[in-house]
Amino acid sequence: MSVKIEDLTVTFRNGVTAVNHVNLNITNGIYGLLGENGAGKTTLMRVLTTVLKPASGKVSLDGILYQEGNYEKIQRKIGYLPQEIDLYSSLTVRECLEYMGDLSGIDKEICRKRIDYYLEKTSLAAHQKKKMKQLSGGMKRRAGLVQALLNEPDFLIIDEPTTGLDPEERIHIRNLLVDFSENRTVLFSTHVVEDLATTCSRLAVMKKGSFLYAGSVRELIEKANGHTWLCSVADERQVRELEKQYPITSKQYLDGTLQVKLLSESKPPIGCTQTSTSLEDAYIYLMNQNQ
Amino acid sequence: MAKEIKISLPLYKIGYAVFFVVILSLIRGVTATYEIGIALETPMALLAAAFCADTYTQEIASKRSEIHRLYPIKKRKRSLISRMFVQEIFLFLLTAAGYGLFFAFQKPMGYTAGETEQYFVFLFAAAATLLFWGMLSNTLAMLFRNMWFGIGGSLILWLITNSTLGEHLFGPWNLFSYTFRNVENGDLTWMRGKIISICFSILMIGILPNIIKKRG
Numbered sequence: 001m002s003v004k005i006e007d008l009t010v011t012f013r014n015g016v017t018a019v020n021h022v023n024l025n026i027t028n029g030i031y032g033l034l035g036e037n038g039a040g041k042t043t044l045m046r047v048l049t050t051v052l053k054p055a056s057g058k059v060s061l062d063g064i065l066y067q068e069g070n071y072e073k074i075q076r077k078i079g080y081l082p083q084e085i086d087l088y089s090s091l092t093v094r095e096c097l098e099y100m101g102d103l104s105g106i107d108k109e110i111c112r113k114r115i116d117y118y119l120e121k122t123s124l125a126a127h128q129k130k131k132m133k134q135l136s137g138g139m140k141r142r143a144g145l146v147q148a149l150l151n152e153p154d155f156l157i158i159d160e161p162t163t164g165l166d167p168e169e170r171i172h173i174r175n176l177l178v179d180f181s182e183n184r185t186v187l188f189s190t191h192v193v194e195d196l197a198t199t200c201s202r203l204a205v206m207k208k209g210s211f212l213y214a215g216s217v218r219e220l221i222e223k224a225n226g227h228t229w230l231c232s233v234a235d236e237r238q239v240r241e242l243e244k245q246y247p248i249t250s251k252q253y254l255d256g257t258l259q260v261k262l263l264s265e266s267k268p269p270i271g272c273t274q275t276s277t278s279l280e281d282a283y284i285y286l287m288n289q290n291q
Numbered sequence: 292m293a294k295e296i297k298i299s300l301p302l303y304k305i306g307y308a309v310f311f312v313v314i315l316s317l318i319r320g321v322t323a324t325y326e327i328g329i330a331l332e333t334p335m336a337l338l339a340a341a342f343c344a345d346t347y348t349q350e351i352a353s354k355r356s357e358i359h360r361l362y363p364i365k366k367r368k369r370s371l372i373s374r375m376f377v378q379e380i381f382l383f384l385l386t387a388a389g390y391g392l393f394f395a396f397q398k399p400m401g402y403t404a405g406e407t408e409q410y411f412v413f414l415f416a417a418a419a420t421l422l423f424w425g426m427l428s429n430t431l432a433m434l435f436r437n438m439w440f441g442i443g444g445s446l447i448l449w450l451i452t453n454s455t456l457g458e459h460l461f462g463p464w465n466l467f468s469y470t471f472r473n474v475e476n477g478d479l480t481w482m483r484g485k486i487i488s489i490c491f492s493i494l495m496i497g498i499l500p501n502i503i504k505k506r507g
Contacts, residue, residue, distance in 0.1 A: 049357065049360070049361065050360060050361075051357050072363070072364075075362075076361075076363075078361055079361075080357065080358055080361060082354050082357045082358065085353065085354045085355060085357075085358070086352075086354065087353075087355065088297075088298055088355075090297045090301050091297055095294055095297070099294045099298075102366070103359070103362045103366050103370060104361065104362050104366070147358065
C-alpha cells in the first residue's frame with residue numbers, strides 16, 4: 001500500500017490556499033502528520049479521503065489516481081476518523097457500529113465479530129449497551145476509531161484519535177494502531193507529539209500549507225541534536241529573559257531549583273549542559289528555524 | 292429498520308409533531324366532517340417539510356457525512372429511503388389520528404354513512420401530500436446542504452400553492468387540489484394534483500443517488 005502526493009494544492013473558494021504544492025510518499029506503517037492549528041493537516045486528510053477536490057496536483061493510492069471515475073474504488077480502501085464527529089446519539093455503541101458497518105457493506109456476521117474484537121481492544125465492551133450520548137468524550141473518540149477500523153481499510157486516516165483519552169487509554173490506542181498498521185498504511189495526525197514519537201518511524205511537519213519536513217523521526221531528532229540545553233536558572237525573571245532569546249521547551253522545579261530546557265545553536269552564556277533531544281524539542285527547533 | 296427508526300424519530304421530533312396536530316385539532320374550527328381533511332392537508336404538508344428537512348442534513352451537521360462519503364452509494368440511498376419511509380409512515384399515522392382528534396374536539400356535524408369512504412379518500416390525498424412535501428424538503432436541504440433551505444424552499448412553494456394565486460394558476464393540478472376542490476360533492480378532479488405530487492416525488496427519489504454523489 002502506498003500513497004503518492006505530487007505537487008498538491010488546495011485552494012478554498014475564498015482564495016485561501018490551505019495546502020500549497022506539497023509532495024509526499026507514504027508507505028506501509030504509521031505515518032505521522034504534525035503541525036500547528038491551521039497548518040493544513042485536516043485539509044490534506046480530507047483530500048486523501050476524497051471529501052475535498054484539489055485545485056491542482058496528483059494523488060494516487062496504490063497507483064489508482066484520485067479522479068471522479070476511481071473514487072468508489074479508492075473509497076472502499078479507506079477508513080476515516082474525522083477530527084470532529086458526532087456519532088448517532090440515539091443509538092447504543094453497538095447499534096451505531098452495526099449500522100455504520102452495514103452502510104460500509106460489511107457482511108453482518110463478520111461485522112459482529114469485528115465489533116466484538118475492536119470493542120475489547122478499545123475497552124468499550126463494557127459500555128456497548130450505553131447510548132452514544134451517554135459516553136464521555138474519550139469513549140466517543142474510541143467508538144469513532146472503531147468505526148474507522150471496521151472495514152479493515154488498507155489506508156486508515158485518523159485525525160486526532162487520542163483527543164480526550166486518559167494516559168492508559170492513549171497507550172492502548174497507540175498499541176492498537178501499531179498492530180493494525182502491519183501491512184497497512186495509517187496516516188496519523190495529532191498535536192500530541194508523544195503519540196507520534198511512540199508509534200511512527202516517519203512523519204511530516206506542516207506549516208502554513210507546506211511541509212517543513214518529511215522523513216524519518218530519527219533524522220528530525222538528529223537535526224536538533226546538540227542544540228538542546230538544560231539550564232539551571234535563579235528565578236522567573238531570568239526565565240523571562242531567556243524566553244526572549246531562546247525557544248523554551250520545558251520548565252520545572254526540581255529539588256528547589258528551576259530548570260529549563262531550551263534550544264540554542266550554541267551554548268547559552270549561563271550554567272547549561274547539553275541534554276538529549278526529544279521529538280517535541282526537534283519539532284519546536286524546526287518550527288523556530290522556519291519562522 | 293429499527294436503527295433507522297431510532298435515528299429518524301427522536302423523541303423531540305415525535306413530541307413537536309404530536310403537539311402540532313393536537314393544537315391544530317383544538318384551534319382549527321370545522322363545522323362539517325368533510326372540512327376535516329381540508330383543515331388537515333396544508334398544515335400537515337408544512338409539518339412534513341419541517342419534519343423531513345434533516346433526514347440527511349443531520350449527517351452534515353454531525354460531520355458524519357465525511358464518513359458516509361466512503362460508503363457505497365447504493366447503501367446510502369437505501370438508508371436514506373428507509374429514513375424517509377419511517378418518517379412518512381409516522382406522519383401518515385399521525386394524520387390519520389389527527390382526523391379522529393377533530394371528531395373528538397370539534398364534534399363536526401353531518402356524520403353520514405359515507406364517512407368511512409370520505410376518510411379513506413382523505414388518507415390517499417394525505418399520503419400523496421406528505422410524500423411530496425417530505426421529499427421536496429429533504430431534496431432541497433440536500434442540494435443546499437442545509438435543512439433551512441429545505442424548510443424555506445418548501446415554505447415558498449407552500450405559500451404559492453396554498454393561495455388563490457396557486458388555485459388560479461394550477462386549478463385541479465395544484466399540489467393542494469384536495470383543499471381547493473369541492474370534495475363533498477364527489478368532485479374527483481383533485482386527484483390530478485395528487486398524481487402530480489406522486490410523480491414529482493418519484494422523480495425526486497430517482498435523482499437521489501445523483502444528489503448523494505454530488506452533494507452528499
